[in-house]
Amino acid sequence: MLSYIIKRTLTAILLSVAVASIVFLALYLVPGDPAEVLLSTGGVEPPAEAVNALRVKLGLDQPVLWQYFAFLGDLLKADLGQSFSNGEAVLDTILVRLPRTLELIFAATVISLIVGIPSGMIAAMRQGETIDRVLSFVASIAMSLPIFVIGTAMVYVFAQKFRLVPAGGYVAFSQDPAQHLLLLLMPSIAISIGFSATIFRMSRATVAAVLTKDWVRTARSKGISERQVMIWHIVRNALGPVATVVGLQMGNLLGGSVLVEYVFNWPGLSGYLVTAIENRDYPGVRGTVLVVASLFIFINLVVDMIYMILDPRVRS
């Protein structure tokens, strides 16, 4: 198992470097000069002299290959470079932004698991009955609703109509824990509406499949209590594919929660990535993509391990 983990980790590192290189080169293919874009924010005309000076300051006057090796050299020192916009270390900004996104994803995942798995199980056990039909119907609606529609509707209803919560925003946990959690509530619920529907469908399908297995019938006929059959024979065997889906979805959310972040003004990593792309802040884009890709690879590694724990056959 250890050699498997080492092998997977090495592959992960190689993959990250490959991702970094591709992103680096791809950015140079995107039209738009960073110095020009930065100095013409809001559509003003930047003086040519300032644009040239900024280009020199940012090192953009150097040959691309030289910039590439400088970037790789910095990467070895765990330095993601300085933002073109404000000169601050990209890594510092990411370290501020990433926990916010992780927190959002984590909260959304917990809610989705709590809602998705039990309802999936119930639907599977009552296949074809009214409760199954209702749940499946609700799930298909939840899955097809775009997140910006859910988000905007939630802001309208809960913030503007009933004034229960602020219209989005962020307060640090250290500053005001209650307000922090309150602000976390809406975006995480918005994400979990679609997410729990996905989990619901996955667990409904897998539990339904497991229910028909011989060993379940055997377990029941041995006289084991239904609760134990459920936990040790059904759920354990059914959760493998669910874990994979949850892992992939969490990875997607790392770079893909931008709409939620936008609608609820949640200052996470996706929002930073989009602003960095708009501003042609190359170090910001490179750093974020690299971190997201590495995390994605890492999450998949963890999912594989959970798989191993759930299913002994994978271990060998």
Next chain:
Amino acid sequence: MTEFQRSNLLLSRRVFLAASGATLGTLMVPHALRAQDVNVLKYALSAYPPGLDPFRHEGAAANAVKLQIFRGLLGLDAEGKVASELAEKWEETGTDYTFHIRKNAVFQNGEPVTAADVIWSIEQITKEGSTAYFVEDLKVISKMTAIDDKTVKITLSAPTPAFTKLLATPYVPILSAEAGMEKPVGVGPYKIAASEEGVSIDFEAFEGYYKEGYPKSKKLKMIAYKDESLRVAALESGDVDIIEYVPWQSMGKVENERNLVLQETTGPNMVINFNVEQAPFNDARVRQAVAYAIKREDIVAAAFYGRGKPLFGLPLDENSEVASDKTKNLWSYDPEKARALIKEAGVEGQTVKLLSSSTYSMHQDTSLVVQQHLNAIGLVVELDLPEWGARVAQGNKGQYQFAINGTSTAINDPDGLTAMIGSGAATYKRSFGYSNPKLDELLTEGRHEMDLAKRKATYEAVAEVVQQDVPLCPLTFRTQGFGLRKTVQGFHTLVGSSSGYTGFGLEDVVLG
């Protein structure tokens, strides 16, 4: 039913009561949490400032922040007139300006402001390798002398009526020479007390501010709301007191709401630029046809929800000192004339590509209206709608036939026209390849003319050339709006090109 299912689904009365109680309890908590601190003035920015370099242009949101921590020699009053800031008074004699620094002016680190600081700060703008917004404009300064500790004499190489207006912007702050550029220290009414990356900036009043009793609100919080609908929602629900850039579609709603006030002024304008190095827009008749073909009212209605005005003249501020009927009415909506011009130029039925951008709906919607009107006079218009960064790059390189642009000048001065229609380096703000010696001569004359009557005449002459040669086609003014809660007192939106500098007046604002 199996035992497991029963145990799970059975809902006893006790559980039901506990669950409902908990739900109700959770719903009540937020109400308590929403109680707002009335001593803090809350201002919604349209973006989190990308940076806070004192001299660089970093967008309107950054200007709003910088104006609170940095100030220059001059500023703008509620009417948008040049007013005293660090300089309590100043004298102008031809090319010589003498500024008297307020005796009580100190930097936020407690050091007094001296003539040497003023000179050092301005030198940072014009020095080699500077990325300042005014790096070229302030090269007009030929000499700076410290007459004494609190008096500076600035000499210009040529008379420049716009000079004091340049100083009355956020781009020429006076900084402590001793503190340097690493961590710039200014003299603004507020100090930054705390900031949360990408979220908000907390300000507290700077006790040593040179204006007695200011800022009137002792605490200020600027919160970034990038999404315009959410910005409006935050105002409506009372999360913030002032929002900048009210989206046009929400202006009516803000106007009609009982607790809210809309302050709306005309701001920047929309124009069309031409690539005059290529056919067909190298022919002035075709450019004229465009100027006559477009019904500006349709753009105001479609792209700006009626929040704007047609623009048939030079793209100057509405309250520009040189504006007159002769600069305002150069063309009219006359499709017959436009059609005749197209025929005369022999380009009827020709396909032309209009560059705009899908990033901003106002650019995209404007291009759609223009397309319709030009198709109606015999051109066939295709749209090219790249993302903004790519659109700027294409504009700079001249990779377009004609293009929608939004413009405004840095200051309310007709000399801003030089950057739009004068000869100079190729940028996306200029019609590509356009150069007209007659216009250049007039614009240079206008730039250095101190006599207002003569200056007016010069720009009327500019207007005559523009009418015939159409270096750019003005389309509309668009309005700029701030949304306020009724409790906000003392807030004044500045007009036209100064609207982005409304942050000067935040020190006057109190919550009633």
